[in-house]
Amino acid sequence: MTPTGKLLLLSGLARRLLAAPSNHSLAAAGYSNSSSSNSSDVWSIGEGGVDDAGAASVSGRRGASSRRAGFAGYSAADVAAAAAASNTAGFRSLVVPGLTKEAAKPPLLRSRHPLTPRCDRMKPAHSSWPSVWPTARTFHPAAVPLPVRQGRPNNATENAGISPNKWGNTELIKVPNFLHLTPAHVAAHCAAIKHLCTPWPKALDEPGVIDKQLPLLVVTTDYLRSHHSIRDIRARRVDLSLCLDRLVKLDKRSLEKLLCLVSFSNFAKVDTQVVGSSRVRHLRMWSDRCPWRFQNYDYLIYALSALYSQSLRHESWESGKAWIDNQRYEFDGSSSQKKLAKLANEPATNAVTHYRNALIKLHRQPENGGTGETHDSLRQYGRAVEFLLGIGKGGGGGGGGPVKKLDASSAQQTGQTKRTTERQAAS
Amino acid sequence: LLSRSIANWLLRRRQLSPFGACVNRRGGASAALLTDESAPERHSLDRHVGLLYRPEEADWQAVTRHFCRPELVRLFDTLGQRALMVRRPALEIGERLAGHAGDGRPCLRFVLYGRRGSGKSLQMGHVAAACRRRGWLLVTVHNAHLWMRHSRELHESAHRPGMFDTAGYGCIWLRHFYAMNQEILPGLRVTKELSWNAKESTPAGSSWKEVIDYALARPRYSCAAVQFLIDEIKLGSVPMPTLVCFEVANCLWWHRSGIKNDAIRRTPLQGEEPPWRADITAKQLTLLDAFKQLLDSDWNNGAAVMSVSPQGALFDRLREWMPRKLLGDEGFAYLDPFVPVYVEPYGPAEMSNMLNWYTESGWLTSEAAATDAGRAELAFLSDGNAGELLRIAGEW
Numbered sequence: 001m002t003p004t005g006k007l008l009l010l011s012g013l014a015r016r017l018l019a020a021p022s023n024h025s026l027a028a029a030g031y032s033n034s035s036s037s038n039s040s041d042v043w044s045i046g047e048g049g050v051d052d053a054g055a056a057s058v059s060g061r062r063g064a065s066s067r068r069a070g071f072a073g074y075s076a077a078d079v080a081a082a083a084a085a086s087n088t089a090g091f092r093s094l095v096v097p098g099l100t101k102e103a104a105k106p107p108l109l110r111s112r113h114p115l116t117p118r119c120d121r122m123k124p125a126h127s128s129w130p131s132v133w134p135t136a137r138t139f140h141p142a143a144v145p146l147p148v149r150q151g152r153p154n155n156a157t158e159n160a161g162i163s164p165n166k167w168g169n170t171e172l173i174k175v176p177n178f179l180h181l182t183p184a185h186v187a188a189h190c191a192a193i194k195h196l197c198t199p200w201p202k203a204l205d206e207p208g209v210i211d212k213q214l215p216l217l218v219v220t221t222d223y224l225r226s227h228h229s230i231r232d233i234r235a236r237r238v239d240l241s242l243c244l245d246r247l248v249k250l251d252k253r254s255l256e257k258l259l260c261l262v263s264f265s266n267f268a269k270v271d272t273q274v275v276g277s278s279r280v281r282h283l284r285m286w287s288d289r290c291p292w293r294f295q296n297y298d299y300l301i302y303a304l305s306a307l308y309s310q311s312l313r314h315e316s317w318e319s320g321k322a323w324i325d326n327q328r329y330e331f332d333g334s335s336s337q338k339k340l341a342k343l344a345n346e347p348a349t350n351a352v353t354h355y356r357n358a359l360i361k362l363h364r365q366p367e368n369g370g371t372g373e374t375h376d377s378l379r380q381y382g383r384a385v386e387f388l389l390g391i392g393k394g395g396g397g398g399g400g401g402p403v404k405k406l407d408a409s410s411a412q413q414t415g416q417t418k419r420t421t422e423r424q425a426a427s
Numbered sequence: 428l429l430s431r432s433i434a435n436w437l438l439r440r441r442q443l444s445p446f447g448a449c450v451n452r453r454g455g456a457s458a459a460l461l462t463d464e465s466a467p468e469r470h471s472l473d474r475h476v477g478l479l480y481r482p483e484e485a486d487w488q489a490v491t492r493h494f495c496r497p498e499l500v501r502l503f504d505t506l507g508q509r510a511l512m513v514r515r516p517a518l519e520i521g522e523r524l525a526g527h528a529g530d531g532r533p534c535l536r537f538v539l540y541g542r543r544g545s546g547k548s549l550q551m552g553h554v555a556a557a558c559r560r561r562g563w564l565l566v567t568v569h570n571a572h573l574w575m576r577h578s579r580e581l582h583e584s585a586h587r588p589g590m591f592d593t594a595g596y597g598c599i600w601l602r603h604f605y606a607m608n609q610e611i612l613p614g615l616r617v618t619k620e621l622s623w624n625a626k627e628s629t630p631a632g633s634s635w636k637e638v639i640d641y642a643l644a645r646p647r648y649s650c651a652a653v654q655f656l657i658d659e660i661k662l663g664s665v666p667m668p669t670l671v672c673f674e675v676a677n678c679l680w681w682h683r684s685g686i687k688n689d690a691i692r693r694t695p696l697q698g699e700e701p702p703w704r705a706d707i708t709a710k711q712l713t714l715l716d717a718f719k720q721l722l723d724s725d726w727n728n729g730a731a732v733m734s735v736s737p738q739g740a741l742f743d744r745l746r747e748w749m750p751r752k753l754l755g756d757e758g759f760a761y762l763d764p765f766v767p768v769y770v771e772p773y774g775p776a777e778m779s780n781m782l783n784w785y786t787e788s789g790w791l792t793s794e795a796a797a798t799d800a801g802r803a804e805l806a807f808l809s810d811g812n813a814g815e816l817l818r819i820a821g822e823w
Binding site (some may be wrong): 346378 | 479
């Protein structure tokens, strides 16, 4: 008996085992032949070598005569192969379907918890986000190492009252993300194209230089929004701004014509800023009439060119311009000037000057050099009228009727001096 | 406690507040300062500014009553006494008129402007009463803006083709004019023959009273009568100077009105709802146009005092109260050259005096109104506006 056989005997496994010698010599000797010749016969559990005789019966029944029919469901070849595979000691091993532990096969279904997701395996020190997320792509919860949540539960029982996490969150997938445009990305992009750029001219940093060199200011706006569409209708608007002093060849008449043309348009205006004693005029235009931004820009450039060229042109019919067409109040040609002729007495020249100055100050807006209608300008106008008509407190004569001329002139002189000093102080 | 804190805060700000003087040094209200001078023409800038005066019965009934708001008239009836404040704008205008108007001199024009309730109409009333006592003829128009909101007996004009007559308002005005100038009118004679229609006419030399009686009997011709009388004034046939008082004068140049002309259909303005009928503006109303002629400067021996108010800016609800904005380019050019007169809010002395009088006369009944804090609060709430003070004091 082989040592294995002794062990089997001792362990009591001989009952169930049909110890077939595993060496091939036995098989080659015809054992399998004999078993194959009995392939039609089925070995039964109760028969064969499994009985109380144990090993003795095994050893005793080594002869062909003690051989019984083959195993149920297994051909002798399978058995032999399995035995050959498992039994290194030369014994046949009993394979009972359903009882014998089979060799580990690969599982048919995936398990519920696969490998650790990438986001949990990523280490900041070792990974570069631009290489993880190089381009714009739909949100992926396993790739984004952020514990983001999206959504609001309707009540305390839904999702335990907390916002759903990123796993399987369709809302996070639907919205646009900018994970492809982080500062790291931008830095990488800039680094990639830096060799194509030239440095910023230092001279442009000085104040006023950029307005001189680049007089045209174009303003466009981009809009971000969290919506299923990233389009925004407001992004088509283009604003253009230009200092009128930069337009050469614009003389007084052309400038007036330009201001007149601008006053008719609903997409352009002229802003006047009073800086000390000088006026700075800016032409501001805007366009959102075209669907695309570059179209609006082209339109504005065209409109600016047309405005400029037309204001330089002077047509023959422009000579028919009336007083009412003036851009700002002019005393000459006004009805007030005409009324001076209707006064009973001819007013003094300085009275007329005061009257004219007061009217100009009252009618012209601050950007045109006047003050507009204020208490001060009204009071000045009132004083000028009183002086003109001669009804002031101190003055006589002027526009009054049958008043003694001698007294009037002396009173008027004192009145004049008083008023001139007043007006000088006021202006 | 709250009034104490308000009082403290206001006392601290006394130096900065224009109403600081309302807080009386003695504490509480004191006697109102009245002047015995009941004749408006004798009020002077030196002595009477800021004082209250009691108008005489005749003046009140004939002139001043028409320039007051109904609330003020009711107040005087309730209290059984009347007191009006003498203020600077009226005295300045009065001074100019006394010195430079009348006696054949050209028409002077004054435009009173100020916020609503600041007292423009009462200043005009003071000037009108003073002129009436001097013997001037008064031509006063108080309701022009109401004439433009509602039409009474509107019909096409016979004496001015293409324009419209408002017969009802014409009659009312003639009656009012007669009541105001009862002493003067019998002496006035018409210098031209007035032909009402092809058949009827009033001969030259008839008195003004006859003309007015005729027009009151035949309301159809009331606006024509007004036009004839104004023509007489402009011709210079009136021996005494004429004062024209026109409240809310800016309605004469306003482009809208409340009266629609069904005969004219026009294209609708943007966003306008039907019916698209034309407004009958002041230019098309004979009555208003007649008074507008009096505001021109081409006649002698008279003066015109006007006020401009946002009440005349119909349907725009303007918050403007400056004359040029309310008159517009056309109105300003028509009235130019005129003297704008600002009716400013009450100063400290005026406010104090007014509160004293309200307390004395029994209009302010609450105890808080007699305290410093209460008076300061009244001054603050009304912001110096006379009309607002009248309204708010009614609640204290």
